[in-house]
Amino acid sequence: MFKKLRNKFLFLNLVIISVMMMISFISIYLITYNTVRRDIDLELHKISEFNRKPKENPKELTSRDPMINLNKVEPHPERSISFTLTTDNNDIITSSFSILNMDEEFYETAKDMALSQNFDKGNFKLDDTHWAFMKIPYIGGYRIVFLDITSRQGILTNLIYTFLVAALIMLIVIFFISKFFANKSIKPIKEAFDKQKQFIGDASHELKTPLSVISTNVDVLLSNKEDSISNQSKWLYYIKSEVERMSKLTNDLLYLAQIDYSDVKMIFSDFNLSEAVENVILTMEALIFENGISLNYELEPNLVIRGNAEQVKQVIMILLDNALKYTNPKGTVDIVLKKTFNNIFLSVTNTGKGIPGESIDRIFDRFYRIDKSRSRSIGGYGLGLPIAKAIIEQHKGTISVKSVLNENTTFSIMLPISSKH
CATH class of the missing domain: 3.30.565.10 (Histidine kinase-like ATPase, C-terminal domain)
Known part of the structure; x- marks a missing residue:
């Protein structure tokens, strides 16, 4: 019985802690995610405003620009990897702006993935790189700004893995700590239960003895119905003695129960x-x-x-x-x-x-x-x-x-x- 009680206490404790941890981790993740998204949106807007002015563009490229492999080119250390595409009303790329030269196939793929989504903002994965984009209506077509968010996405992914590992370790530690305190909490209850059980057994035994004596003496009296009371008085005295013992016992038991459980305060x-x-x-x-x-x-x-x-x-x-x-x-x-x-x-x-x-x-x-x-x-x-x-x-x-x-x-x-x- 006490083992089941301990297990229920342990299970309930772990469930409550797990729910609280989940709420905490989800809250932290959502706060971090929203912060990262705001930074991405802010940077996309900055890039869009920057590339709108030709004299401030780091480089203007068209579909005739020579192809340069993205993985072999070092980006400017103070800027994120980004590029801007401009399309006409037929979704054909008319110009591109970037600090790097990329092949037409890459531009086309990025454009198609951005236009395939029904949102002005979004993200996708291309060639193991995560990109965020923002579509802005422009002369019948769109100006589409792309930003490499692989590092930011990595932060969010690592955050999830960190939470999972931390949660697993914490639950294991909390399980053993909870088990220790559950056993410690159950121990006095078990001791009280054992004492109560022993108390009932002892009280029953103590009451059984005088009751047996009374019953025996009553049988003796009943077997001598014709005799006078004076001749059978010793049996009556025995009965009286046992009744007094029972009265004292019951009074003591009631007194102890009153001390243990009564809310009535004594007058001091x-x-x-x-x-x-x-x-x-x-x-x-x-x-x-x-x-x-x-x-x-x-x-x-x-x-x-x-x-x-x-x-x-x-x-x-x-x-x-x-x-x-x-x-x-x-x-x-x-x-x-x-x-x-x-x-x-x-x-x-x-x-x-x-x-x-x-x-x-x-x-x-x-x-x-x-x-x-x-x-x-x-x-x-x-x-x-x-x-x-x-x-x-x-x-x-x-x-x-x-x-x-x-x-x-x-x-x-x-x-x-x-x-x-």
């Missing part, structure tokens, strides 16, 4: 982060000591940030909850909150097994858990850290993790300090 205000962290610690302090864990914290007072206080509290709660779950017996949890330059630094460190190196990069992925065998016993679906990361990023901050196996794990948060403080 300045609040005291030091007090917010202290309040969260107080709500969890009893639970921490109940589990035999030593809690140490160092909070710099009156640190104010701009954001959503409830969401930031949720992040702190998630980090402390993780620390509580994964700290080893008689372990330690350390919390540090301080100001560093224009940011506020918050870290939560707990002793324990730590996080393996291959899991560090995936720890913030949705539904990812390091020890899946313990996940059900300690609770959670692997959505806490992704939620924490999403909230911190909405607050223009960063969250990271460092871990030393069998020693400790530290989650660090950097948040911008409020500009008013």
Whole structure:
């Protein structure tokens, strides 16, 4: 699917570039062609005016002039090769004007090719030479001015060949460049698609487990229809527990979807982060000591940030909850909150097994858990850290993790300090 998408993108890109190149090349060629034609027309008019005055003619020749081969005669360096023929009403050449002597057959052929065209101006090819002509009515016949335009025609022809070669080279180069950027553009889409696919699979799996438990407990209840509710209450408690787990899971999923796709902006205000962290610690302090864990914290007072206080509290709660779950017996949890330059630094460190190196990069992925065998016993679906990361990023901050196996794990948060403080 992604290969087809890349190829479509590549094909569309090449088509657009090819059309733009063609338009550009045609425009340049037409401009050059019109410029050359104007120069030719201007020179034909100058030659016509020049040859109209006998005293200014470089040489006047008639049909009795000796024949001189055009290819063996060097033209004047400051003038183009040209000649003028005058005809009567029977299209017979009456006189000729030229800086070169040419044979009668050449004159006759040139005259016939000019008169055969129904236009006053035109061009033709004769003996591998390109000629432009202009017909002017003159005493019942015509005065026909001829100009050698072989060099100008060569310029236009070379321009076409240059365009074709340049276009071919450019298309080859653009093809590989477009392929590189197409692959680069498709990569994040593919990664997002793979994550979405995995997300749906994981969510389905997590929902399937409590649904299976609920279904089993309902079957047990139905098999004991005659028994009292008090005797079957444990099955009801199991059902209630799984419903609560499903509710938490669906709420977390909806919350992540809202963060990812909602256009509704959160309401931000300045609040005291030091007090917010202290309040969260107080709500969890009893639970921490109940589990035999030593809690140490160092909070710099009156640190104010701009954001959503409830969401930031949720992040702190998630980090402390993780620390509580994964700290080893008689372990330690350390919390540090301080100001560093224009940011506020918050870290939560707990002793324990730590996080393996291959899991560090995936720890913030949705539904990812390091020890899946313990996940059900300690609770959670692997959505806490992704939620924490999403909230911190909405607050223009960063969250990271460092871990030393069998020693400790530290989650660090950097948040911008409020500009008013």
